[in-house]
Amino acid sequence: MKPHPDAAANPPPDPDDVDDDGIGGVHIKYLLHCPRQLWLYSHGYRPEARNEAVAFGEVVDDTTYRRHHDIDLGAAKIDWVTRGAVVHETKSSRQPSPQHEAQVRHYCLLLARRGVNVRGGVVHYPLIRRTTRVAWDDTARRAAETAEAQARQVSAAATPPPRLPRASCRGCSYRDYCWGDS
Amino acid sequence: MSASGQSYWLTEPCRIRREDNSIRIERADRTPVRIPITDIRDLVVFDNADINTAAVSLLSRHRITVHLLDHYGNYAGALTPAEDMSSAHVVRAQVTLTADPVARLAVARALVGATAANVAWALDTDLLAGPLERLPAQVRACADAEELMGIEGNFRRTAWGVLDTLLPPWLRLGGRSRRPPSNAGNAFISYLNAITYARVLTAIRCTPLHPAIGFLHADSDRRRNTLALDLAEPFKPLLAERLLRRAAAQRTLTAADFVSDVRSASLSTAGRKKVSIMVREELATTVHHRQLKRKVSYEELIHLEALKLVRLCLEGTPYKPFRPWW
Numbered sequence: 001m002k003p004h005p006d007a008a009a010n011p012p013p014d015p016d017d018v019d020d021d022g023i024g025g026v027h028i029k030y031l032l033h034c035p036r037q038l039w040l041y042s043h044g045y046r047p048e049a050r051n052e053a054v055a056f057g058e059v060v061d062d063t064t065y066r067r068h069h070d071i072d073l074g075a076a077k078i079d080w081v082t083r084g085a086v087v088h089e090t091k092s093s094r095q096p097s098p099q100h101e102a103q104v105r106h107y108c109l110l111l112a113r114r115g116v117n118v119r120g121g122v123v124h125y126p127l128i129r130r131t132t133r134v135a136w137d138d139t140a141r142r143a144a145e146t147a148e149a150q151a152r153q154v155s156a157a158a159t160p161p162p163r164l165p166r167a168s169c170r171g172c173s174y175r176d177y178c179w180g181d182s
Numbered sequence: 183m184s185a186s187g188q189s190y191w192l193t194e195p196c197r198i199r200r201e202d203n204s205i206r207i208e209r210a211d212r213t214p215v216r217i218p219i220t221d222i223r224d225l226v227v228f229d230n231a232d233i234n235t236a237a238v239s240l241l242s243r244h245r246i247t248v249h250l251l252d253h254y255g256n257y258a259g260a261l262t263p264a265e266d267m268s269s270a271h272v273v274r275a276q277v278t279l280t281a282d283p284v285a286r287l288a289v290a291r292a293l294v295g296a297t298a299a300n301v302a303w304a305l306d307t308d309l310l311a312g313p314l315e316r317l318p319a320q321v322r323a324c325a326d327a328e329e330l331m332g333i334e335g336n337f338r339r340t341a342w343g344v345l346d347t348l349l350p351p352w353l354r355l356g357g358r359s360r361r362p363p364s365n366a367g368n369a370f371i372s373y374l375n376a377i378t379y380a381r382v383l384t385a386i387r388c389t390p391l392h393p394a395i396g397f398l399h400a401d402s403d404r405r406r407n408t409l410a411l412d413l414a415e416p417f418k419p420l421l422a423e424r425l426l427r428r429a430a431a432q433r434t435l436t437a438a439d440f441v442s443d444v445r446s447a448s449l450s451t452a453g454r455k456k457v458s459i460m461v462r463e464e465l466a467t468t469v470h471h472r473q474l475k476r477k478v479s480y481e482e483l484i485h486l487e488a489l490k491l492v493r494l495c496l497e498g499t500p501y502k503p504f505r506p507w508w
Contacts, residue, residue: 044269180486
């Protein structure tokens with residue numbers, strides 16, 4: 001029998017599979033964007049569901065590279081991995097950014113820890129039809145480990161880091177929270 | 183609660199169906215309306231509606247709440263998503279705050295003060311200046327939330343009296359009565375209060391807060407969403423009292439829009455429709471927000487209010503309830 005469409009989209013969570021204190025790709029991206037955003041995210045405030053930019057990113061992800069399937073590592077969800085263990089990540093941005101590379105490096109680190117012999121990563125920007133290669137070597141590994149340690153430190157802090165200068169908050173889904181006191 | 187999706191207000195009897203990944207609204211003798219699921223933030227149902235499991239599961243997956251109002255405008259209930267946005271960390275902070283009498287009373291006092299000021303603002307009158315001046319001292323003297331509610335009730339009674347002087351005879355309240363409302367004015371206020379409550383509940387569900395853990399209203403007597411009742415207080419004058427005055431001044435509503443009995447009154451189908459149009463327009467009204475430096479709608483103001491409480495729970499930022507600044 002064909003599974004019901006809801007079953008595929010919303011699988012029941014497997015209690016053994018959940019790794020809550022794990023640092024995922026989003027944590028790393030937020031750390032580099034704004035530590036405060038990371039703190040709020042890891043403390044349960046997640047307004048992205050209502051954000052248009054995030055919804056747009058999901059649509060871009062859904063409508064590009066449709067032959068590939070994502071790989072769920074619990075805390076992180078890798079867009080797809082090709083032969084020889086190259087990690088791929090799709091971004092709806094039109095502007096390549098170090099945050100995206102750091103996210104891919106983090107995925108490489110997670111795979112390497114699981115014993116996969118990772119060769120490197122690629123960030124795809126379908127909207128500008130460009131890709132960026134991300135190297136995976138000792139320097140990259142150290143960078144990934146430092147970022148992960150920093151992310152843990154920020155999430156474990158008792159109080160959130162201060163707001164960034166306002167101009168950096170453009171387009172952030174946490175802006176209403178951070179700047180909305182009247 | 184930013185731009186993604188909007189509230190749909192169903193004012194006629196209808197059937198809510200699922201068609202692929204859309205919601206199809208079927209009304210008697212009309213072609214069905216199809217709404218993409220991503221365009222819905224929530225549904226407000228004013229009349230009888232039929233819904234089935236397929237539709238409920240689609241709505242639930244997209245975190246959409248369906249608010250049901252009964253014939254008299256009481257909040258009849260809601261279909262809520264199976265998993266909500268609540269976060270253990272925030273809810274724990276919320277519980278700790280509400281369990282601490284000092285912190286709880288501080289928020290409750292702020293709410294009562296702001297609500298009274300907003301009532302005076304909505305009625306746009308000097309007749310409430312006296313009671314408003316005495317209020318801060320009375321609020322400070324209160325030892326618990328129950329006394330605060332008493333003081334709020336007294337102020338409200340004075341305000342209802344003042345409101346009556348601004349209304350035509352057929353819309354006057356003559357004392358507030360609920361369940362069921364005794365006359366047209368009371369029916370209108372009850373209806374608007376139920377809608378405000380539904381809007382606040384939606385806003386709270388978009389945050390990690392738990393809607394049942396509140397500060398001002400007693401949480402022991404009945405099971406209800408106390409926090410939504412609390413946060414609705416400062417917004418009720420903005421919507422209910424102000425719209426009642428406007429409906430009277432502009433003659434939007436007539437006595438024929440109410441179904442009146444000896445001891446009870448309710449809005450007729452046509453009246454409900456008129457009111458829902460008024461409220462939708464009112465909620466879409468925008469004002470310039472000085473901190474965000476952009477226009478925000480009244481609907482978003484409710485969301486920003488809920489975020490203030492998230493800030494209180496996560497960071498301990500003191501809560502300053504909403505007061506119109508325009």
